Amino acid sequence: MSAQAKPQDKANQKYETVIGLEVHAQMRTETKIFCGCRVEFGAAPNTLTCPVSTGMPGVLPVLHRKALEFSIRTGLAMDCKIAPFSRFARKNYFYPDLPKGYQISQYELPICEHGHIDIEVEGATKRIGITRIHMEDDAGKNIHDPSGVSLVDLNRTGTPLMEIVSEPDMRTPEEAGAYMRKIRTIVRYLGVSDGNMEQGSLRCDANISIRPVGQVEFGTKVELKNINSFRFVERAIAYEIKRQTSVIERGGEIVQETRLYDTDRNITVSMRAKEEAHDYRYFPDPDLVPMVVDPKWIEEIRAGLPELPDVKRKRYLNDLEISEDAAAFISEERATAEWFEAAVDKGGEPKSVANWMMGELTRRLNDDKLSFANCPVIPIKLVELINDIDSGKINARQGKTVFNSLYDRCKSMIEESPVKPSPADGSLAFIGKVEPVTSRATSSVIREELGIKQSTDTGTIEKAVQEVLDKNPDEVERFRGGDQKLMGFFVGQVMKATRGEVDAKTVNEMIKKKLG
Ligand code: ADP
Ligand code: MG
Numbered sequence: 316m317s318a319q320a321k322p323q324d325k326a327n328q329k330y331e332t333v334i335g336l337e338v339h340a341q342m343r344t345e346t347k348i349f350c351g352c353r354v355e356f357g358a359a360p361n362t363l364t365c366p367v368s369t370g371m372p373g374v375l376p377v378l379h380r381k382a383l384e385f386s387i388r389t390g391l392a393m394d395c396k397i398a399p400f401s402r403f404a405r406k407n408y409f410y411p412d413l414p415k416g417y418q419i420s421q422y423e424l425p426i427c428e429h430g431h432i433d434i435e436v437e438g439a440t441k442r443i444g445i446t447r448i449h450m451e452d453d454a455g456k457n458i459h460d461p462s463g464v465s466l467v468d469l470n471r472t473g474t475p476l477m478e479i480v481s482e483p484d485m486r487t488p489e490e491a492g493a494y495m496r497k498i499r500t501i502v503r504y505l506g507v508s509d510g511n512m513e514q515g516s517l518r519c520d521a522n523i524s525i526r527p528v529g530q531v532e533f534g535t536k537v538e539l540k541n542i543n544s545f546r547f548v549e550r551a552i553a554y555e556i557k558r559q560t561s562v563i564e565r566g567g568e569i570v571q572e573t574r575l576y577d578t579d580r581n582i583t584v585s586m587r588a589k590e591e592a593h594d595y596r597y598f599p600d601p602d603l604v605p606m607v608v609d610p611k612w613i614e615e616i617r618a619g620l621p622e623l624p625d626v627k628r629k630r631y632l633n634d635l636e637i638s639e640d641a642a643a644f645i646s647e648e649r650a651t652a653e654w655f656e657a658a659v660d661k662g663g664e665p666k667s668v669a670n671w672m673m674g675e676l677t678r679r680l681n682d683d684k685l686s687f688a689n690c691p692v693i694p695i696k697l698v699e700l701i702n703d704i705d706s707g708k709i710n711a712r713q714g715k716t717v718f719n720s721l722y723d724r725c726k727s728m729i730e731e732s733p734v735k736p737s738p739a740d741g742s743l744a745f746i747g748k749v750e751p752v753t754s755r756a757t758s759s760v761i762r763e764e765l766g767i768k769q770s771t772d773t774g775t776i777e778k779a780v781q782e783v784l785d786k787n788p789d790e791v792e793r794f795r796g797g798d799q800k801l802m803g804f805f806v807g808q809v810m811k812a813t814r815g816e817v818d819a820k821t822v823n824e825m826i827k828k829k830l831g
Contacts, residue, residue: 328528329527329528330525330526330527330528330556330560330563331486331525331526331527331528332523332524332552333483333485333486333523333524333525333526333533333534333536334483334485334487334488334491334521334522334523334552335481335483335521335522336480336481336485336491336494336495336519336520336521337478337480337481337519337520338479338498338517338518338519339476339478339479339518339520340476340479340498340502340507340508340510340517341474341475341508341509341515341516342381342382342385342386342475342476342477343385343506343507343508344379344381344382344475347367347368347379347452347472347473347474348378348379348382348419348450348452348473348474349367349368349376349377349378349379349419349452349473349603350365350367350368350376350473351365352364352365352473354474354475356514360466360468360469361468361469361470362470363470364469364470364472367473368469368472368473369414369469369472370414370415370416370472375602376419376602378403378603378606382450383426383606383608385475385477385507385508386426386448386449386450386477386507387426387427387608387612387616388505388507388616388619389427389479389501389502389507390426390427390430390448391613391616391617391620392501392504392505392620392623393427393430393431393432393445393448393479393501394430394431395429395430395445395447395448396427396428396429396430397608397613398424398425398426398427398428398608399607399608399610400424400605400606400608401421401424401425401605402424402599402600402603402604402605402606403419403420403421403450403599403600404420404421404422404423404597404598404599404600405417405418405420405596405597405598405599405600406419406420406422406451406595407595407596408590408594408595410454410457411457411465411467412454412455412456412457412467412469413454413472414455414469414472418452418454419451419452419600420450420451420452421449421450421451422449422592422597424605425447425448425449426449426450426608427445427447427448427449428446428447429444429445430448431444432445432494432498432501433625434490434493434494434497435493435643436487436489436490437489438639441484441490442484443481443482443484443485443490443494444482444484445479445480445481445482446480446481447480448477448479448480449477449478449480450477450478451476451478452472452473452475452476453472453474453476454471454472455467455468455469455470455471456470456471479498481494483522483533488548488549488550488552488556489549491521492545492549495545495548496545497624498517499512500647500648501624503648504623504624504649505620505621512543512544512545513543515543517543518541518542518543519543520538520539520540520541521538521539521542521548521551521552522536522538522539523536523539523552523555523556524536524537525560525563534569535568535569535570535571536571537555537570537571537572537573537574537583537589538572538573538574538589539555539573539574539575540575540586542576547576547578550581551576554582555583558582571588572585572586572588572589573585573586573588574586621649624646624649624652625646627645627652628642628643628646629642631646635659637665637666637669638666640673641666641669641670641673645669645672648686648687648688650686650687650688650743651686651687653687653743654672654687654690654743655668655669655672655694657693657695658672658694658698660694661694661698662698662702663694663698663701664701664705667701667704667705668694668697668698668701671697671718672687672697675718675719676690676692676697676722679719679722683726688736688737688743688745689736689737691725691726691729691749691753692722692753693746693749693750693753694746696753696756696757697718699757699759700714700717700721700758701714702758703717703758703759707769708762708769709762709767709768710769710815710816710817710818710819711819712810712815712819713767713768713815713816716765717758717762717765720761720765721756721757721758721761724753724756725749725753725756728755728756729749729752729753732752734748734749734752736749769816769817770813770816770817771818773821773825775813775817776809776817776821776825777825779809779812779813779817779822780805780809780822780825780826780829781829783805783808783809783812784829784830786808787805787808790804791830794830795831802823802826802827805822806822806826809822809826810822
């Protein structure tokens with residue numbers, strides 16, 4: 316049973332779902348896995364090809380060392396055993412986008428095996444086994460022109476892929492979605508893939524079966540091919556559960572097959588009977604030498620692993636005591652986590668930093684289609700602003716005004732400069748570049764220029780509060796009669812009368828004192 320199923324659900328449910336995912340992640344190398352052609356999205360058709368990637372006879376593929384390194388890196392991050400000896404195999408099949416007549420993949424000796432990753436679903440952590448990670452080359456692309464002509468673009472042939480195969484450990488669509496998200500987070504942290512789903516850098520095949528609750532044997536599985544969004548993976552599986560349940564309820568049998576998810580109609584449709592491994596006539600690729608990986612190299616790669624998202628999340632929860640939601644949000648992307656850590660390093664109070672990051676800052680970044688990897692406001696500037704609020708120089712409301720002005724200025728200063736922070740760097744290197752460019756935009760400069768300050772003079776506050784109470788005798792009566800909601804009204808009126816230049820908390824306390 317899935318970790319999050321409630322007991323009453325279990326009682327009602329007759330069938331249990333079993334899910335295993337095969338995720339394909341495109342590796343972030345500049346050139347292809349077995350030749351020197353560039354890997355690039357969106358280039359003119361058939362411009363990124365050579366005799367190796369077009370499968371001419373007599374050519375010899377040579378493995379890109381980086382592809383092997385990236386696979387080992389991923390394997391180590393997922394606690395896999397790295398094979399001391401592994402090799403490539405030919406997976407034979409015919410298709411117009413595969414001029415070689417076979418895909419170069421790994422079969423009986425993959426580079427990584429027996430790992431796991433942890434996912435979080437509804438507050439519980441669940442471990443999902445990783446059966447294997449193997450390397451392979453991508454095929455080209457068939458383009459079916461509306462005029463009825465089919466064209467082939469071979470630019471994608473030879474693009475290095477990692478296939479990450481899970482154990483059949485997932486039980487709900489939500490777990491499958493969480494698993495795919497976690498894979499994306501990890502490969503992005505490691506810098507081995509950009510995880511860009513719109514461009515197909517991360518896609519998955521979902522295997523689904525159902526079985527009566529309590530039955531040990533798995534049911535017959537159906538494979539859903541090539542799903543390229545988290546939302547679709549969940550929807551496609553949810554549909555498939557319903558479909559399989561109704562087939563069985565009607566006394567039918569599930570046939571092992573490959574189906575496609577139709578995103579427009581939210582249904583799955585049969586594509587072909589599932590082929591078995593023996594249909595592919597796998598055999599070791601005679602053109603590529605087996606790989607013997609030096610244990611010293613593995614240890615070097617291990618030593619270079621970044622702190623991973625799960626470790627960061629737990630550290631934020633335990634040491635910095637931010638909320639679960641905040642820890643999950645901040646640890647999801649490496650740049651976000653590093654931005655946060657840089658702010659805390661500069662003395663930012665962790666909860667305040669997290670709140671600003673999740674609130675106003677993310678809102679502005681989203682509007683501008685930016686991220687923490689190219690955020691115009693560098694961490695120290697937010698820390699200074701938070702300090703100005705905490706020390707009472709300005710109140711929270713004024714802080715928002717100052718922040719937005721700070722953001723606008725930093726953004727336009729960067730736009731006018733030659734500095735172009737790019738999120739592709741995947742690091743915080745941009746902070747150093749942005750710092751000199753935006754040095755004149757700070758919380759204190761903006762506060763002074765805009766004349767934003769907070770009155771701490773209790774005499775002023777008291778006078779304003781008294782005036783508001785005098786002007787609203789009916790409301791005072793109702794408040795005294797128990798209508799607590801009116802507090803917001805009083806505070807709002809005082810803020811209006813003082814043009815928001817006083818501390819709301821002090822106003823609040825003063826009203827309470829005056830009205831008993
Ligand atoms: P195939 O050889 O058909 O590709 P594999 O044994 O390699 O099958 O498994 C492919 C994927 O399907 C794996 O992720 C695995 O966890 C999953 N899987 C295997 N059996 C089942 C099942 N009965 N129900 C759901 N998923 C399954
Ligand atoms: Mg398989």
